[in-house]
Amino acid sequence: MSDSTDKPKLGARAPLGLKRTVETGKVKQSFSHGRSNTVVVEVKKRRILGRPGEEATPAPEPVAPTPAPAARAPEPAPAPKPAQPRPVDSVQTRKELQERLLREAEEARLASLEEARRREDKQARAATEEEKKRAEDNRRAEEEVRLKAEEEARRAVEETVRAVEETASQPTAAEETAEAPRPGQPRPPRQAFTPVKRPEPARPARGRDDHRRERGKLTVTRALDDSGDARARSLAALKRAREKEKRAHMQSGPAAKQIRDVVVPENITVGELANRMAERGADLVKALFKMGVVVTVNQTIDQDTAELLVTEFGHNIKRVSDSDVDIQTETDVDAAETLQPRPPVVTIMGHVDHGKTSLLDAIRGANVVAGESGGITQHIGAYQVTLADKSKITFLDTPGHEAFTEMRARGAHVTDIVILVVAADDGLKPQTIEAINHTKAAGVPMIVAINKIDKPGANAQKVREELLQHEIVVEDMGGDVQDVEVSALKKTNLDKLLEAIALQAEILELKANPDRAAEGAVVEAKLDKGRGPLATVLVQRGTLRVGDIFVAGPISGKVRAMIDDHGRQVREAGPSVPVEVLGLSGVPSAGDTLTVVENEARAREVAAYRQGVIDRKRTTSAPASFDTMFSALKEKQAVEFPLVIKGDVQGSVEAIVAAVNKISNDDIKARVLHAGVGGITESDVNIAAASGAPIIGFNVRANAKAREIAERNGVAMQYYDVIYDLTDAVKAAMAGKIGPLIIENVVGRAEIREVFSAGKHGKAAGLLVTEGFIRKALKARIMRDDVIIYNGSIASLRRFKDDVPEVRAGLECGVTFESHTDIKPGDMLETFEIEERERTL
Known part of the structure; x- marks a missing residue:
């Protein structure tokens, strides 16, 4: 191999040597x-x-020292290369x-x-x-x-x-x-070298003309931008462009006809249909005349005729049923940010002789002392009280429980708080228990006012203990129900009662939206001889103003005037404000909802639909029965079945309630709305009608007034005298078993006038037949104060010492009963027949 120090020839490559041309390393x-x-x-x-x-x-490169083997002798260092x-x-x-x-x-x-x-x-x-x-x-x-x-x-x-x-x-x-190093000197350290990426070529800048060419229409940002050197369009150029567009639009000819989706109910007037189609009413009348139908603008046409008109004028029809015409208040929910606090609505309930009226008069007197001027007119059923802190409370005066139950039956929960008035010297009475059940059924909080604490025999603690029997636990006994000892006669602790109401209202956080169309409940209504139909309305949300058009049940009208609880005319009424409204077309029912609508046509449409529903229900609805009620619930897979239970004694009622609750399972559960002792009264029928529940009587009967209301409202009533038969019937109905339908037909009623000794038969009764007829060997029951005291059959029937098979109404007769001697004058006799029918689904 040639020496690495030899110089290569001109233009030739250097000879190969031992030196490295590529350095490698690890990073x-x-x-x-x-x-x-x-x-x-x-x-x-x-x-x-x-x-x-x-x-x-x-360039000189550093050479990494290589350790020599231990057995080899060190070699002489080679001569350094020229730099x-x-x-x-x-x-x-x-x-x-x-x-x-x-x-x-x-x-x-x-x-x-x-x-x-x-x-x-x-x-x-x-x-x-x-x-x-x-x-x-x-x-x-x-x-x-x-x-x-x-x-x-x-x-x-x-x-x-x-x-x-x-x-x-x-x-x-x-x-x-x-300054290259001389031989024998160490080389300087080598600099690490990394390949360099080529720089990207610069992009050509956009010219001024290009910017102006792609600028497009003038915007506010571009007009206010001073960074560019391009000029903005002048106002004259913009004006010329608008004029050009306007001329082009005018030369394009008449606008195309707008096609609308017309909502048509089953019945609609020609004028209303013309408004929805945005056409002239005369054009619709002319089109109908060509079809052979002679009508005026105010006449009503059916849905099929309306469809022909809509199609004739080139619109699209959208059919709706009559139920869509009604106002749907369930879906109309106010937003949370629109709600504002409102005064509470308080109803005072209790026994008649326990001081309801006296307490109302005492509160009204305290209100006058506090600065309120004027009294309250007797025909107004609600009024407001202003407290010392300028807050207000609305009191609802319901003489009976009918209005309260009617409101609950229609879903109008008007009352926020119920004050239960109980006399401290008398304790709980049947009407007090009814008020408790009404309050529980409505689901509103209760405040107990123990009245007459100034009397000598007053015992407030006894009242609190009696309330425990009805699951009412006051705060003094560890419960959550407030109780206040008051005296309406001496006006004692009235301020504490008002404070309790304010505290309960604060807990409830009562709010409503005043900035919307008004909606309220009719507390009571009547026909005044001079002013026509009147309705006491409690506004629930929105603001009711003079001139508003409204619908209250099947009645429509326009607010002509409003009178407050002090007899003064007012122009508007907000939430929780009671007013008397004039301007109705008829007398609505207590508990109907008053709703403000947009125009009179809409009000008449809704009122006509509701009146039609009422007429059809009155003429075609069949009364519900105990068995069909359970069958319907089985088909609908109801999770709750309401019941009203009345018995002769408290022990029997408690046993029946416990037995019915044990029958309940995961599929269907019995819910006892009211259970009490005594005959079936009008209040029991109202509770059952409000919830669609049957009434079960155990050794009791309903009085004449209750029977009349039950027949009118279609409330089913069943009577039993053996608790096992009652539980078996309820169990069979809840399980959906098919069995014979037992129908009890009452054929006659009579009044016991006299009681005579009848030898071996015990006693004989002298009767006056009032209804139907009395026949021998019929099933009979004797009732005293609507409580059954005998259930058997007639042993003998005589008239003027002669045995007769039958005695009609208006005649007198004598009867004897099998194994029964407890008969007194004034008792009522009722004969009936048992009929079994095959149950059909």
Whole structure:
């Protein structure tokens, strides 16, 4: 091999030697989360061409010392090669190197951040709650490692930049050649070299003409932008453009006919149909006349005729049923941000002789003392009281429970709080228990007012203990029901009662939207001789104003005038304000909902639909029975079955309630709305009618008034005298078993006038037949105060000492009964027949 120091010929390559032209090495790369990688880097030397006559020697390179084997003797060091001039580094090359190093460091940092984000997303999706906590700890550790790696990368970049600057300050290649190391001197350290990426060519800048050509229409941002040198369009140019568009629009001809989707109910007037089609009413009348139908604008046409008109005029028809005409209040819910606080509505209930009226008068007197002027007219059923802190309370005066139950039956929960008045010297009475059941059925909170505490025999603690029997636990005994001891006569603790009402209202957070069309409930209505139909309305939401058009049940009207509880005329009434409204077309029912509509046509349409529903229900509805009620509930898979239970004694009632509750299962559950002792009254029928529940009587009967209301409202009543028969019937009905339908037909009623001794038969009764007829061997029952005291049959029937088979109404007769002697004058006799029918579904 030739010597490496021999000079090559001019234009020829240097001979091959032992020296390396490609330097290799390893570089360790550090990433986030403690990761690293080792790569191999090759550095190629640049060929240096010198001037003619000079040697082209490469730059001196450091040689890594190689440890010699222990057995080999050290060889003499070779003679140093002559130094070669270093390449001349330009300023542009150093700048590009610096930018590349910074860019690579930034890309490495972004890559590490992206990798960390991906790992965190993957861990967050796959981890549970416990794994999330562990991942959070790992993330914190990784964050520390990442920050440490970024800091190391930043330091490495700074060191690289500093090395580049030091290299730039070193002497040029000519100086290095002049100061080349002499033989025997160590070579300077070699500078690491990295390939440089070529710079991207600069993009041509967009010219001014191009900007103006792609500018498009003038915008506010471009008009106010002073950065560009392009001029904005002048106002004259904009005006000319608008005029050009206007001329083009006028020359295009008449506008195309607008096709509408017309909503048509089953019956509609010609004028209303013309409004919905946006056509003239005369055109519709003319089109109908051509079809052979002679009508006026105010006449009503059916849906099929309306469809012909809509199609004739090129519109689309959308049929709706009559039920869609009615106002849907369930879907009309106010937004939460529109609600504002409103006064509470309080109803005072209780026994007649326990001081309801006296307490109302006392509160009214306290209101006058507080600064309210004037009294309250007797025919108004509601009024407001202003407290010392300017807050108001609306009191609802319902003489009976009928209005309260009617409102609940129609879903109008008018009352917010119920005050139960109980006399401290009398305790709980049957009407008090009825009021408690009404309150529970309505689902409103209760405040107990123990009245007459000034009387000598008053015992408030006894009243609290009696309330426990009906699951009413007052606060003094660890419950959540407030109780206040008051005296309406001495006006004692009236302020505490008002404070209790205010506290309960604050807990309820009563709110309503006053800025909408009014909606309220009719408390009572009547026909005044001079002013016509009147209705006392309690506004529930919105504001009722004079001139509003409204619908109340099947009655429509327009508010002509409003009178408040002090007899003064007012122009508007907000939520929880009671007013008397004039301007109705008829007398609505208590509990009807008053709703303000947009126009009179809409009011007449809704009122006519509701009246039609009432007429059809009155003429076609069949009374519900106990068995059909259970069958319907079985078909609908009802989860609750309401019941009203009345018995002769408290023990029997408790046993029946417990037995009915045990029958309940997961599919159907019995819900006892009211259970009491005594005969079936009008209040029981009202509760059953409000919830659609049958009434079960155990050894009791209903009075004449209750029977009349039950027949009118279609309330089913069933009577039993054996508790096992009652539970078996309820169990069979709830399970949906098919059995015979037992119908009891009452054939006669009579009044016992006198009682005589009848020898071996015990006693005989002298009767006056009032209804139907009395026949021998018929089933009979004797009732005293609507409670059954005998259930058997008639043993003998006589008239003027002669045995007769039958006695008609209006005649007197004598009867004897089998094994019964407890007969008194004034008892009522009832005969009936049992009929079994096959049940049909």
